[in-house]
Amino acid sequence: MTTQDPVSAQAALEQEIAQLIIDTLNLEHLTVAEVAVDQPLFGDGLGLDSVDALELALALQKHYAIRIDSDVKASRKHFATVASLAAFVQEQRSACGD
Amino acid sequence: MIAFRVEEWRAWAPGVATEQEWQAWARSPCVLPDHQQQPECLSLPPMQRRRLSRLARMTMEVASPLCGDDEQLPFVFASRHGETTRTFNLLGDVAGEQPLSPTHFGLSVHNAIAGQWSLLRGQRGESVAIAGEADTFEHAMLEASTLLAAGASSVLAVIAEEVPPDAYNGWITDVPFSYAVALRLGRADAATPGTIWQLDLDRQDGDTPPCPWPHALDFLRALQTSTPTLQHAWKKRRWQWQRT
Numbered sequence: 008m009t010t011q012d013p014v015s016a017q018a019a020l021e022q023e024i025a026q027l028i029i030d031t032l033n034l035e036h037l038t039v040a041e042v043a044v045d046q047p048l049f050g051d052g053l054g055l056d057s058v059d060a061l062e063l064a065l066a067l068q069k070h071y072a073i074r075i076d077s078d079v080k081a082s083r084k085h086f087a088t089v090a091s092l093a094a095f096v097q098e099q100r101s102a103c104g105d
Numbered sequence: 106m107i108a109f110r111v112e113e114w115r116a117w118a119p120g121v122a123t124e125q126e127w128q129a130w131a132r133s134p135c136v137l138p139d140h141q142q143q144p145e146c147l148s149l150p151p152m153q154r155r156r157l158s159r160l161a162r163m164t165m166e167v168a169s170p171l172c173g174d175d176e177q178l179p180f181v182f183a184s185r186h187g188e189t190t191r192t193f194n195l196l197g198d199v200a201g202e203q204p205l206s207p208t209h210f211g212l213s214v215h216n217a218i219a220g221q222w223s224l225l226r227g228q229r230g231e232s233v234a235i236a237g238e239a240d241t242f243e244h245a246m247l248e249a250s251t252l253l254a255a256g257a258s259s260v261l262a263v264i265a266e267e268v269p270p271d272a273y274n275g276w277i278t279d280v281p282f283s284y285a286v287a288l289r290l291g292r293a294d295a296a297t298p299g300t301i302w303q304l305d306l307d308r309q310d311g312d313t314p315p316c317p318w319p320h321a322l323d324f325l326r327a328l329q330t331s332t333p334t335l336q337h338a339w340k341k342r343r344w345q346w347q348r349t
Contacts, residue, residue, distance in 0.1 A: 036151035054152050061207040069204075 021093040024067075028089070031066040032059050044090040052088075060086060067092070073099035107250040108293040108303045108349070112259060115167040116325055117144055118284040122166075131329040134318055139268050139282040153225055156208060158191055159283070160184070160267045161218045167287035168222060168263050178289075179252045180232040181262040182219040183245035186277055187236060188212070189269035218265075231257075239279050240339040242320035246304055249290050258295065263287045264321040279319060286321040300328065305345040313338035320344075 025042040028034065032055065046052045049060070063086070064075045073096060075082065085095040116122075119142045121130050130137075143159045144166035157165065164182065172178050192213050198205050211217070216234035223232055231252060237244040242264050249260040265285035269277050293301050313336065316323050320337045324346065327335050335346035 033155035034151070035155065058207055058211065065204055065206065 017093060017097070020097060021089050024092050024096065025089050027066055027070060028063060031062055042089060044093075045088050048086060048088060067096065071096050071100060106303055106305050107247065108301060109246070109250055109253060110291040110293055110295065110297060110299040110301050111288055111328065112291045112297055112299040113171050113289040114287060114325065114328065115170055116284065116286045116322075117163050117166050118282055127325065128329050131326040134322070134326060137282040149225060156212065157221065158188055158212065158218075160188055160190075160265055160285075161221055163267070163283065163285035164218050164222065164263050164265050164287075165225065167265075167285045168261055169226070171261055171287050171289040172226060172228070177228060177230045178259055178261045179230050179257045180219055180222055180228060181245050181248050181252070181260060182216070182222070182232070182234045183236070183241050183248075183262065183264045184215070184234075184266055185236055185238065185241040186266055186269060186280065187215050188217070188267075189273060189277070190267060193270045193272060238339055239315065240320055240337060240342060240344060242324065243304065243306075243337065243344045246290075249288075250304075253290065253292050259289055259291045261287065261289055266319065281319070284319065284322060286325055301349045303347045303349055305347075307343045307345060309338045309341050309343035313343060315339065
């Protein structure tokens with residue numbers, strides 16, 4: 008059995024999350040390729056707002072069976088970009104014994 | 106008795122959107138096949154468009170051309186059944202003990218579309234959302250008249266209904282197809298172009314049959330075919346329309 012290269016696993020997770028963002032938030036005008044992993048999701052970046060944050064948290068919890076605390080400061084950091092979200096999801100999955 | 110001027114109108118239904126198409130429908134009204142088509146609303150930026158439901162898109166489509174970019178108009182949104190598709194999905198989530206989507210929950214209230222109109226078009230004036238029975242249209246006209254009487258020079262009223270999910274078959278019988286009608290109404294005494302209509306409410310004692318079409322669409326039909334009078338009966342109410 009081969010272990011997946013951690014770099015490509017990370018990239019795959021990022022793509023998956025970008026697609027989840029597009030599908031969940033009806034960003035029908037965008038493709039995964041157009042959402043840079045380090046682009047800010049909120050405010051001046053992609054332009055998401057606070058309702059999107061709630062919606063996205065719900066989708067991530069459903070999709071990855073993880074828990075997201077309502078710690079605003081930590082969440083702000085985790086939800087900054089696709090890359091930070093992917094790192095957060097990875098960390099939560101490991102914590103849940105994935 | 107109330108009276109007002111119909112300054113302008115727009116309407117949308119599946120496959121029927123232009124004035125010519127509505128004239129053809131008015132001459133021979135028929136049930137339009139509803140395949141979930143919806144206006145694209147391409148004039149709105151994608152980030153604003155993405156939260157609009159089908160009913161909201163229909164509303165924006167008909168209301169937008171009747172309000173200038175530099176104009177503030179009181180807004181009446183009227184729908185008997187409202188966002189049945191959205192609320193039915195939410196009820197499904199409740200039944201399945203699933204968490205509710207904050208977006209869908211937030212936009213499931215009856216005045217959400219009026220709120221989106223206000224946000225998207227920078228409208229800061231009065232807006233009201235009403236739901237009545239099969240004569241919701243006449244109640245919307247009454248509401249608009251009160252706004253005119255309170256001093257507004259024009260009022261924008263939208264009557265919108267969407268064909269509900271199948272589960273409502275047999276319960277909701279007055280939406281033959283999805284439609285939205287926008288009327289820009291002005292005071293009867295103003296010197297603006299348009300047709301003046303009088304609306305009276307009488308007590309309905311006899312057995313006047315209900316109108317075969319939604320009242321707003323029947324009014325649209327009358328508007329285009331120069332019909333001088335209309336009678337819309339519902340329960341104990343008989344609404345008498347007269348062109349003057």
